[in-house]
Amino acid sequence: MKTLNNQTLLYDEDCPLCSLYTTGFIKAGMLDENGKKPFSCLTNEEQIFIDIKKASNEIALVDNKNKTVTYGIDSLLKVIGNSFPWMEKIGTIAPIKFFLKKLYSFISYNRKVIIPNKKENGKALQCVPSFNYKYRILYIVFATFMTALTLYNFSALLPNLPNGNFSRELILAFGQIVFQGLFLLKFDSKTILNYTGNLMTVSLFGSLILTPILILNQFLNIPEIIVLSWFGITVFIMFMEHFRRIRLLELPFYLSYTWVIYRIIALTIILSL
Structure with a gap:
């Protein structure tokens, strides 16, 4: 070189x-x-x-x-x-x-929403990018789309679930943003978009964890119990990561529990179809 x-x-x-x-x-x-x-x-x-x-x-x-x-x-x-x-x-x-x-x-x-860090008020100089509405919304849209695409493909590995489609997964991913946003109405728009960016990064992170199973399934017949176990572990990791980010962002801890509640509601609706 x-x-x-x-x-x-x-x-x-x-x-x-x-x-x-x-x-x-x-x-x-x-x-x-x-x-x-x-x-x-x-x-x-x-x-x-x-x-x-x-x-x-x-x-x-x-x-x-x-x-x-x-x-x-x-x-x-x-x-x-x-x-x-x-x-x-x-x-x-x-x-x-x-x-x-x-x-x-x-x-x-x-x-900073892809890899957040704790605020350090003592530092005179911090390399924090300016808040850009356009790029933040584009990122949220991108992460939502990729999450829906992954879940749509992963749901095909679970025969006990009703047949899914991409539109359903997209609505569920977007619904999560709206649901969580209801508990942030007292905050300003930047805080809400900053949280939403982190929220969708967690979903994108979960999609990446699920991807190896999707790839392996192209070559092997993976037992449903392994698929379900992998999905359960992924959800647990996502919950812990969401909880960690809430602490870094200094936002109300109950957002992690409403995150779980939404998933329970979504699963109930899917199973009732």
Whole structure:
């Protein structure tokens, strides 16, 4: 790998994904040993020429020699392109770059609902992305769709359940959002959307746990007892993750119990069809 020297990526130390890929760049030799720095460790001098707000939303690559900064997908293309020029050339083609920028923003603006962390009021600098209604709603829609798709396919493995369809699963997934929202009416819209993003991340996480069974079922005839057991374990893991996130968000604990109540109501309705 060709090393890009005297360049430092400012990363969100509370984001495991950010930490992973910045460390990967250094281990791969694409950046030197000083190629990453936690956002919260910015010096007063660096804060003069770095756009703090922009760097919170888009990872900043600081040229330590010239005191210049690139942001977001441009930073990543610069690092990768130094070792693989052809990848940078492809990435700068207008339609491809447009897609990459939108994908990057989609992930970056939602990274705190994908992997939340506890609020740290003592920190002077925190790499927290701006709240973006458009990308948050898009994420919720995406997670709802993927959850419904997974549950639709998984329900086919349970012969004792009434025949399902994608529309039913989509309505149930969306109904969960509405049901939980009823217990958050006293909160502002940002808090509600922030919780809903976390709620759907838990559902998406559950879908990922169910996916191995769906894949194995293409090759093996999996006994129903194993399918049911796997589903039960998945629901338990989802409950614990939901409970953990409620504590991190400092929201009422009863939201975890209404989350269970909705599932019981939904199951009762399905079985009665």
